[in-house]
Every structure is written in C-alpha cells, then in structure tokens.
Amino acid sequence: MKSLRKYLDNIKPQFEKGGKLEKLHSTFEAFESFLFVSDKVTFKGSHIRDSLDLKRTMSVVIIALVPALLFGMWNIGYFHFKSIGMEAGLWACFFHGFIKILPIIAVSYITGLGIEFIFAQSRGHEVNEGFLVSGMLIPLVMPVDIPLWMVAVATAFAVVIGKEAFGGTGMNIFNPALLARAFIFFAYPGRITGDFVWISGLTGRENIVDGFTGATPLALASTGAALPSISDLFFGFVPGSIGETSKLAIIIGAIILLISGIGSWRIMLASLTGGLFMGYTFNLIGANHYMQIDAITQIAMGSFLFGVVFMATDPVTACQTNRGKYIYGFLIGMFAIMIRIFNPAYPEGTMMAILLMNTFAPLIDHYVVEANISRRLKRAVKTVKS
Amino acid sequence: MSNSIKITKGFDIRLLGEADKELRDNSTQNFALKPPDFIGVLPKLLVTEGDEVKAGTQVFFDKYRENIRFTSPVSGKVTEIVRGAKRVILEVRIDSDGNQTSVDFGKADPLSLTREDVIEKMLESGVWPLIRQRPYSVIANPADKPKSVFISGFDSAPLSPDYSFLLKGEESVFQTGINALSRLTDGKIHLNINEKAEIPAAYTQCSGVQKNHFSGPHPAGNVGIQIAKINPINKGDIVWYLRPQEVIIIGRLFQRGVYDNSKLTALCGSELVKTAYVKTRAGASIQEVVKANVKAGELRYISGNVLTGTNIGPKGYLGFYDNQVTVIPEGRYHEFVGWALPGLDKFTFSKTFLSSLFPKKVFRPDTNFHGGERAFVMTGEYEKVLPLDIYPMHLLKAILIDDIDQMERLGIYEVDEEDFALCEVICSSKIEIQSIIRGGLDLMRREMS
Numbered sequence A: 001m002k003s004l005r006k007y008l009d010n011i012k013p014q015f016e017k018g019g020k021l022e023k024l025h026s027t028f029e030a031f032e033s034f035l036f037v038s039d040k041v042t043f044k045g046s047h048i049r050d051s052l053d054l055k056r057t058m059s060v061v062i063i064a065l066v067p068a069l070l071f072g073m074w075n076i077g078y079f080h081f082k083s084i085g086m087e088a089g090l091w092a093c094f095f096h097g098f099i100k101i102l103p104i105i106a107v108s109y110i111t112g113l114g115i116e117f118i119f120a121q122s123r124g125h126e127v128n129e130g131f132l133v134s135g136m137l138i139p140l141v142m143p144v145d146i147p148l149w150m151v152a153v154a155t156a157f158a159v160v161i162g163k164e165a166f167g168g169t170g171m172n173i174f175n176p177a178l179l180a181r182a183f184i185f186f187a188y189p190g191r192i193t194g195d196f197v198w199i200s201g202l203t204g205r206e207n208i209v210d211g212f213t214g215a216t217p218l219a220l221a222s223t224g225a226a227l228p229s230i231s232d233l234f235f236g237f238v239p240g241s242i243g244e245t246s247k248l249a250i251i252i253g254a255i256i257l258l259i260s261g262i263g264s265w266r267i268m269l270a271s272l273t274g275g276l277f278m279g280y281t282f283n284l285i286g287a288n289h290y291m292q293i294d295a296i297t298q299i300a301m302g303s304f305l306f307g308v309v310f311m312a313t314d315p316v317t318a319c320q321t322n323r324g325k326y327i328y329g330f331l332i333g334m335f336a337i338m339i340r341i342f343n344p345a346y347p348e349g350t351m352m353a354i355l356l357m358n359t360f361a362p363l364i365d366h367y368v369v370e371a372n373i374s375r376r377l378k379r380a381v382k383t384v385k386s
Numbered sequence B: 001m002s003n004s005i006k007i008t009k010g011f012d013i014r015l016l017g018e019a020d021k022e023l024r025d026n027s028t029q030n031f032a033l034k035p036p037d038f039i040g041v042l043p044k045l046l047v048t049e050g051d052e053v054k055a056g057t058q059v060f061f062d063k064y065r066e067n068i069r070f071t072s073p074v075s076g077k078v079t080e081i082v083r084g085a086k087r088v089i090l091e092v093r094i095d096s097d098g099n100q101t102s103v104d105f106g107k108a109d110p111l112s113l114t115r116e117d118v119i120e121k122m123l124e125s126g127v128w129p130l131i132r133q134r135p136y137s138v139i140a141n142p143a144d145k146p147k148s149v150f151i152s153g154f155d156s157a158p159l160s161p162d163y164s165f166l167l168k169g170e171e172s173v174f175q176t177g178i179n180a181l182s183r184l185t186d187g188k189i190h191l192n193i194n195e196k197a198e199i200p201a202a203y204t205q206c207s208g209v210q211k212n213h214f215s216g217p218h219p220a221g222n223v224g225i226q227i228a229k230i231n232p233i234n235k236g237d238i239v240w241y242l243r244p245q246e247v248i249i250i251g252r253l254f255q256r257g258v259y260d261n262s263k264l265t266a267l268c269g270s271e272l273v274k275t276a277y278v279k280t281r282a283g284a285s286i287q288e289v290v291k292a293n294v295k296a297g298e299l300r301y302i303s304g305n306v307l308t309g310t311n312i313g314p315k316g317y318l319g320f321y322d323n324q325v326t327v328i329p330e331g332r333y334h335e336f337v338g339w340a341l342p343g344l345d346k347f348t349f350s351k352t353f354l355s356s357l358f359p360k361k362v363f364r365p366d367t368n369f370h371g372g373e374r375a376f377v378m379t380g381e382y383e384k385v386l387p388l389d390i391y392p393m394h395l396l397k398a399i400l401i402d403d404i405d406q407m408e409r410l411g412i413y414e415v416d417e418e419d420f421a422l423c424e425v426i427c428s429s430k431i432e433i434q435s436i437i438r439g440g441l442d443l444m445r446r447e448m449s
Helices: A003-013 A023-033 A053-085 A090-125 A130-139 A146-168 A176-187 A219-222 A230-235 A246-259 A266-287 A295-302 A305-311 A322-342 A350-385 B115-125 B170-184 B222-229 B244-256 B392-400 B404-409 B417-426 B431-448
Strands: B002-006 B023-025 B030-033 B043-045 B058-062 B070-071 B076-083 B089-096 B132-134 B148-152 B190-194 B210-215 B239-242 B263-268 B277-283 B299-303 B324-329
Touching: A003 A023, A003 A053, A003 B030, A023 A090, A023 B070, A023 B148, A023 B324, A053 A246, A053 A305, A090 A130, A090 A146, A130 A146, A130 A176, A176 A305, A176 A350, A230 A246, A230 A266, A230 A295, A230 B210, A246 A305, A246 B222, A266 A295, A266 A305, A266 A322, A295 A305, A305 A322, A305 A350, A322 A350, A350 B089, B002 B222, B002 B239, B023 B030, B043 B089, B043 B222, B070 B115, B089 B244, B115 B244, B170 B190, B190 B222, B210 B222, B222 B417, B239 B244, B392 B404, B392 B431, B404 B431
Parallel strands: B002 B210, B023 B277, B148 B190, B148 B239, B190 B210, B263 B324
Antiparallel strands: B030 B089, B043 B058, B058 B070, B076 B089, B132 B239, B263 B277, B299 B324
16 A cells, blocks of 8 residues: 555645646545545644544445345346346346446446536535435436436436535535436436336337236336235335335345434434324325325335435435424425325325425424524523513 | 532543543743633733743733733743744743742732722732633623633543542632632532542532532533533623632632642643643643653644643643643554544544444544545534534534624524534534634624624
8 A cells, every 4th residue: 555655645746736737636635535544634623533524424325325226236137037038046137237237327426426526626625425425326216227328417417406506515405316316307207207117128118028017016006006015015026216126125224324323313213204194194084095005015115215214314405403304304204105195197206205305404494493592582581580 | 509410412532541640740940821822812011031020920911901910820030932923922931940939919818808809819910810701711801790600620521630639638728719709709609510520528618609510421521511501691691610720729819829820730641651640830831741751653742631722742831721731643644545444443423433332442543634624514413412502503604604693593602612622523524613613702702892
C-alpha cells in the first residue's frame, strides 16, 4: 500500500490549485479518499472524532441491499427459464440474472456518479457519498427488461433535477432513486407496467410457454385473480422489480440497518403500522375483492417492504425530527395501501406514497418544531407570572 | 431538600490514561495570563514588559466592561507580551520570583459585607472572572442580579478529574466561597452532585445551597444540562455559574485576603508515561510536568478535556478555567480504506464498527478527522447525545443562516458549545458544530446588547 500512497502523493500536486489537472481536483479527492482516509486532523472544537463517516454509513446501506440484490438476480433467471419452459439450476438462474442486472447497475452508477463529479467540481466541493446508495437503489426498483438508455436518462433526471438543482446530497426534497422510477413511470409507462416487463426476455414475447403469465401479485390482485401463496410472496417466488421480490432478503437488510442504527426504526415501525392499519381497515370495509385481501398479504406484496426499509428511511428526504418520523412513516404506510386500492391505472402505491410524503416531510417537521417553540414560550410566560 | 435527576441521553467516552491519584508538584517559574480564555473580552493592558507584579496585581481590564480586572497569579516580573495577528494580545507572560507575595485585599466575612462590597472585593482582586453567566457563557456582569447560581459539583467529560480528590481538605474555604456567592443572588445556589461517585466532604458539610443529585452519562456534568433540568433559562433570564475549585479561590480571598488561584489539576491522556494530579495554578506552564513524561510520536497537548479543551502545545500554559491537561496522539496519517475496515479498535458511538460489540472497551483515539466535511445527511444522531428539549439540527441551521428570531425561538439561550461537543464528535458529516454554536451565541450577544 505504501507504493500506492507514494504514487498518489506524487501525482497529487497536479490536481491542486495551480496544477495542470486542477479541474479534476474533486475527482482526484474522491478517489484518494476512497482509497485512503484523509490525514486531516481536528483543529478546533473537539479534538477527537468518531470513526464513522458518510462513506461508512453509505456502505452499511449497500451491504444491507446485497441480500435483495443477490436474490433479485436469482429470481430474474428463475422466471426467465420458467417462461420459456426450461429447467435450470440455481447457478444458471443466478448467472442469467447477473448478466441482465450488471449493465443496469453499471449505467446507473456511471451516469449518476459522472454528474455528481461534475457538479462537485464546479462547486468546489468534495464528492458526496450519497449517490453510492442511490446508484444501487435505482436498478433495484427497475423492471429487468428496462432499456439501458432509459435508466441513463432517468438517473440523469433524478440527479440533476432531483438533487443537484437543490444543492446536492443533503438538500434534495425527493428520494433520487424513486424520482428516477417516477420519471420512467410517467415518461415511458409501457416500460414499467403490465405483465411483460418484469421477466427478462418476455418483452419480445418470444418462445413463451403456453399459459405462462408474467403478472405480478399486484396485477393479479387488481384483476381479482388468485394470488400466489403467502410463502411464495415471503420468499420471493413471484415476478416484480429486481429488488422487491424477496421479503426475507429485505428483512435481512432491515436487520442490518436496525442493528447498525443507520436506518430509522421509527420510520420502519410506523410505516409497517400504517400499512397494517390501512389494510385491516379495508378488510373491514371489504367493498371489493382488492379490499378483501388480508392486510398481511398486502404487506407481503409488491414493493411495500422494500420502500419502507430502504426508501422511506432515507434521512435526507424523511422527517428530521423523531416525533415527525412516526407521523411520516405512518402516513407512508397508509397511503401506500390506499393508493394501491384506489388507483385504477397502476396497481402499486408505495412509490407515490413515499414521494408524496417526501413533499410533506418538511411541513410535518415544521409543526413538530413549532410545538417545541410554543412549549418554550409557555414556560417563559409561566415564569414571568409566578 | 434534594432532587434526584436522571440523565438518559449521552455518551461516556472511555479513554486510556485516567489520572493516577498521586500528587506531584509543578515547580514551574513560567506563567501566562491568556486573554483568549475570556470570551468577548478586549484586553487593555495595565502593565508593560519588565514591570514587577504581585499576586493579585491588575494586569489588564476589559475595554467593554472596565470594572472587570484580570490579575497576576504570581509575584514576579512581566517578561513578554505575546501578540498575534492584528496585534491581538495572546499571552501576558509573567515569571514567578518564587516568593508568592500577594496584594493584601483584607480578610472579611462575606456574610457581614453588603452585596456591593463583596462584588467590589471580587472585582478588585481579579476573582470576578471566575463567575460566568448563561446565556452566552461569558464573564458575569456585576450590574446584573442572577436568578440563581449553579455549581456543577462534578465533571463527566472524558478523563475528567475526581472532585473528591480535588476538594480534599478545602471544606471550610469552600463554605466561605458559598457564603460570598450567597450575597450575589436572591435566588438559590444550586450545587449539583454526582449520585454515582464518592461525594466530597466539602459538599456534604456545606450549607446554604440547594443540593441536586444527578446520574447518567456525559454531558450530565455540564452545567448547561443541569440548568435546563432544574430551572431552565428563558429569554431575559441570567444564571451565573462556576466550578467548585473556583468557589474555593473566592473563599480564599475572603478567608485570607489574598488572590491564590492554586488548584489541583489532572495530568491525563494515553500518551503520558505517568499520569498524576499536579498542584499548580491557572496560567502555569505545563512544559516541566510533561517534559520527559510523554511517549514518542507527534502529540497534542490539550488544556482541558478532549471535547472542549484548547490545543496549547508542549510549552503552553494551563487555561484560566481548566483543571485538566490531556495528551493524546496526533492523527496525521493516511489509512488504507479505513472506512471499510471491520474496526475492532476504532473509537465510535455508532454500531457500525466491530468495536461496538465491546461497550466497556477503553480507547486510545487520535486527532484524525476520519473523513471529510459534508452537508447534513444523517438525522437523529445528535438527539441521542443531547439531553435537552431542543432540536439541534434546526437550531444549527437557524444559526447558519443568521436567523436571530428563529435561534431565539429554538432555545439558543439555553445552550453552550460544550453541550454540543458530543454532537460534534459523533457527527458523520464532520460538521464543526461547536464553532457554529459559538458563532450563534456571539451574534445573539452582539444583537441583544
């Protein structure tokens, strides 16, 4: 490692002020600090600092996403071979998915990080680690047959309009990954809805075995068809977006986030409660067959759990106050189920629910903070009187 | 009557190098009075280089509040006036003649004096700056009448000295100090005691105070936290505060008629060969006690604790309010993919390194920054270590945009930078929180006066 360090120290002056590669300073800094933690020391305030930084924080989230990603790869292969009536082993399924998903991940990272680097440089900032997670989330919320150029356009939209326009990571209002998905949803709805996009190779409708349908559980639910068993839903033997299918993998990720303290347990708990509350309420009403679906099954379908664990807990776009997080989470859970049932155009509600609550998160915080302020004022008035 | 208050939020940082309960002498001849120790004070000198001074001779006063005087800790000669950028006075160096002759301020029983006489005596002798006020954490204004006086009877910061050791044998002078303070306020004097530690005899024998018992992790020992739990500051309120050793210095003034600021100071930190307590004075050079007593490598010498202390270097002088010298390693090194390592020995509050599996582990952290400064990203971090009814991130953002109204509404009067020190330590965005808070307090003080 010493020789690598020496090499970096050698080329470093070129990237500093006055060097001929000054324009790539942020890029160099990003790579350097990725390889080596900076030798910067504290100079005012506390003399010691916690070893935790945003790189560590973001890598914990990525580790938490890995189970869902790996299972997604297998799931894609499994349904591909099933659709063409072939038997395939574990590794064949996994490998097929791997080949399909890797380019999506690559496109998402290259587009997003490229834009981040350019903006960081033009602002004279260090490159923020936020996109490391967004870049992984974007592929996981996409259908596998999405054209790569669409991934690139959606990522660029999410990063430029959704994030950099507001000032970069930490300032954005909407979750970038969901924004990328919403962009495709509104710009190219045919590519993210229907029965054919979720299974690799099905878009061309070639070689499909008779009777095979790529319909997701939610699509089945909205038409009133029979649903897959709860264990299929839980373990993920159903079609869907790449990362959303296996609830088990998502729960493993959730446990990693909760133990490390990186994901907010308040938001996860409140969202789950909100979802179950809404689910059972609809069970009681029972006006149509969609409302009659058991609340637990509702939770196990679609991207509800994935959204709650990985998207709703995004600290930047969620509520910042602890009390606000309960309200924010609960409403996400409620709206996700409600939109599912009342929206005739599209059978999933999680994305819309989270984006909607992203909009209202600052408002919720505002009232929570106002309550704190009025508590303080009341205290002052009381002391003056006594 | 005594209260018992439990603090639940916070973080006890366990560091290597606690001070051994063994007393050493600091025989240094070199002292310095450092104006930067006093927030908001603009010094006007009353001595020049070469002047002979006694302990208690006035050295400078505050241009903004001329009755606040700062006096020499020892008798001897002014050797040098050290100035920094824009000719700001950084240090007034005084070499002791070893005799410790003091200006005689006259013995007196504070209970038989009027409030004005007590204040006058304290101002004249230079003990007044020991009393500070909230809000703003500046030296108290003699013209004010505080609603109460707070004494934090313990320190919960990392490697902090043990007060039952510091205050041994000082019972009567402590009481005299309390008596003097009782003339200054119509309200209560709160003495806050650590429920979980040995209680010094000076506290148990002390009368005329309201004793409150605290338990819980740091910052339970911060006076700001204690005030907020017992008698929170509202707009317009003024609370005075000081530390037990400062009460003793005031007590000595009335009992013996002299300015004697000697105090026991903890010599601690992982990089000392032999940790100890030192009998010394505020303003004493630490050079002799650390020389030949430190381990190899580049080191940081801190007057105070690792959270709020000042970097003074190996030849620096003990700060006016400090009773602790901490020596830790500097962290000027590159660590290969340090953020990705399992981190068995990495110091952290989070649960993201393996070291968090061993909650009793004692760390030897260095001064490395462990990352680069970022925008606010994570939320809910600060709340875990800030036992105040305050929204820290919203307050910080209000300060960053100089929104005075919002700062006031969010409770800036109740806080001090030291209360936010833990937030700064654990911040994953590596934001300089203490200096933001200080900036906010300074702005408020300018706007309100």
